[in-house]
Amino acid sequence: MGDVIPLQRRQRRRKQGEGRTLCANGRHRWLLEKGSSFDVSKGRLVTVYRCSRCGERRHEYQ
Ligand SMILES: [Zn+2]
Secondary structure, eight states: TTHHHHHHHHHHHHHHHHHHHHHHHTTTOEEEEEEEEETTTTTEEEEEEEEETTTOOEEEEO
């Protein structure tokens, strides 16, 4: 029974590692965080996306 928990932990860690590898290669999993809003500093409309794996943000200006 003692081996079960460490095994599950190892599998979960490996899964996260795969995600990081994809992110490191620029293949982020973008999710819409904020719809179009006005960025005052740029004077343009901006849509914000966030990667659900690494938390990186991407700003798309229109
Ligand atoms: Zn990412």
